[in-house]
Amino acid sequence: MNIELLHFNCIDSTNLEAKRRIKSGAKLPIVIVADSQTAGKGRMGRTFYSPDSTGLYMSFVYKPETDLANSVTVTSAAAVAVVRAIEELTEHSPKIKWVNDIYIDNKKVCGILTEAVTGEKTAIIVGIGVNITTEDFPKEIEDTAASLNTTVDKNDLLKSIVSNIIKLINGLPERTFLPEYKQKSMVIGKEVYFIKSGEAKEGKVVDINQDGALIVETSDGFETLSTGEITLRVK
Ligand code: BTN
Numbered sequence: 561m562n563i564e565l566l567h568f569n570c571i572d573s574t575n576l577e578a579k580r581r582i583k584s585g586a587k588l589p590i591v592i593v594a595d596s597q598t599a600g601k602g603r604m605g606r607t608f609y610s611p612d613s614t615g616l617y618m619s620f621v622y623k624p625e626t627d628l629a630n631s632v633t634v635t636s637a638a639a640v641a642v643v644r645a646i647e648e649l650t651e652h653s654p655k656i657k658w659v660n661d662i663y664i665d666n667k668k669v670c671g672i673l674t675e676a677v678t679g680e681k682t683a684i685i686v687g688i689g690v691n692i693t694t695e696d697f698p699k700e701i702e703d704t705a706a707s708l709n710t711t712v713d714k715n716d717l718l719k720s721i722v723s724n725i726i727k728l729i730n731g732l733p734e735r736t737f738l739p740e741y742k743q744k745s746m747v748i749g750k751e752v753y754f755i756k757s758g759e760a761k762e763g764k765v766v767d768i769n770q771d772g773a774l775i776v777e778t779s780d781g782f783e784t785l786s787t788g789e790i791t792l793r794v795k
Contacts, residue, residue: 563589563590563591563722564586564587564589564590564591565590565591565593566581566590566591566592566593567593567594568592568593568594568595569594569595569596570594570595570596570597570598570612571592571594571596571597571598572597572598572599573597573598573599573600573601573687574592574593574594574597574617574618574619574687575601575619575673575675575685575687576599576601577592577594577619578590578592578619578621578675578683578685578687579675579677579685581621582621582677582681582683582685583681585681586621588621588622588623588683589620589621589622589623590621591618591619591620591621591718591722592618592619592621593616593617593618593619593718594610594617594618595612595613595617596610596611596612596613596617597610597617598610600617600689601673601687602671602673602689603660603671603673604791608671608673608689609694609697609698609701609705610689611694614691614692614693614694614695614707615689615690615691615692615693615694615707616688616689616690616692616714616717616718616721617688617689618687618688618689618718618721619685619686619687619688620638620685620686620688620721620722620725621683621684621685621686622683622684622686622729623682623683623684624682624683624684632771632772632786632787633732633735633737633771633772634674634684634686634729634732635659635660635672635674635686635772635787636656636659636660636737636738636741636768636772637725637728637729637731637732637737637741638660638672638674638686638688638721638725638728639656639659639660639661639662639672639741639744640656640724640728640737640740640741640744641721641724641725641727641728642654642662642670642672642688642690642721642724643655643656643662643740643744644720644724644740645717645720645721645724646662646664646669646670646690646708646717648720649710649712649713649716649717649720650708650710650712651710652664652708652710654669654670654744655744655745655746656741656744656745656746657746657747657792657794658745658747658765658768658774658785658792659772659774659787660672660673660674660787662690663746664706664708665706667704667705667706668701668704668705668706669690669691669705669706669707669708670688670689670690670691671688671689672686672687672688672689673687674686674687675687686725688721690708690717691705691706691707691708692707692708692709692710692712692714692717693707693708693709694707695707735770738768738770738772741768741772742767742768745768746794747765747774747792747794748765748766748767748768749764749765749766750764750765750794750795751763751764751794751795752764752765752776752792752793752794752795753792753793753795754776754783754785754791754792754793755791756783756785761776761778761783762778762795763776763777763778763779763783764776764777766782769784771786772787773785773786773787774792
């Protein structure tokens with residue numbers, strides 16, 4: 561597959577640039593990558609710390625061939641793609657913290673923010689940020705964030721992530737990524753706290769379903785946690 565690669569030294573956010581490109585009718589798929597971001601976006605309105613040249617900040621942008629419903633699982637497929645790439649290029653064995661964070665030794669090294677553009681120009685933006693050699697994280701995340709801390713080549717990492725995403729996207733309707741996702745999950749079988757609709761609850765994660773939703777057994781029965789505004793903490 562021929563994919564255009566757009567590189568920026570510094571940009572507000574590769575996901576925002578993706579939206580601008582989609583709006584102006586760019587031919588998809590494209591990959592947008594930046595050495596640094598001034599307004600890197602995370603989930604739930606958070607920012608993603610994106611200092612110069614120490615991480616991979618990228619957006620893979622494509623037009624979904626099947627319905628958008630299949631695309632809800634693209635974040636989970638992208639998480640598997642990142643794990644595969646890190647395993648291929650480093651000595652690490654990363655784990656996936658539902659739904660979209662990649663952890664090594666209980667610290668977050670990568671976050672994924674998937675956004676859908678609907679309407680006439682339907683597109684999916686898979687934004688991925690990997691801390692490669694970042695040190696000195698902001699105070700709020702200094703206890704939870706980490707880097708790969710290896711000499712991995714950023715372009716190799718980009719190439720491997722993109723080629724694995726493409727492979728896994730083709731299997732989205734059949735959920736071919738799911739067994740691998742579950743195998744790499746760091747939450748299945750774990751006791752967790754979560755906040756759903758403003759209410760704090762706890763339970764044990766028993767499975768991840770076909771839509772990538774988490775099945776948690778609580779004292780009141782089973783809860784299905786879909787992606788979105790859920791905060792999850794492993795006990
Ligand atoms: C999260 O951890 O909540 C998701 C973080 C996603 C960060 C990446 S960096 C590249 C892309 N552009 C953005 O603005 N965000 C994503």
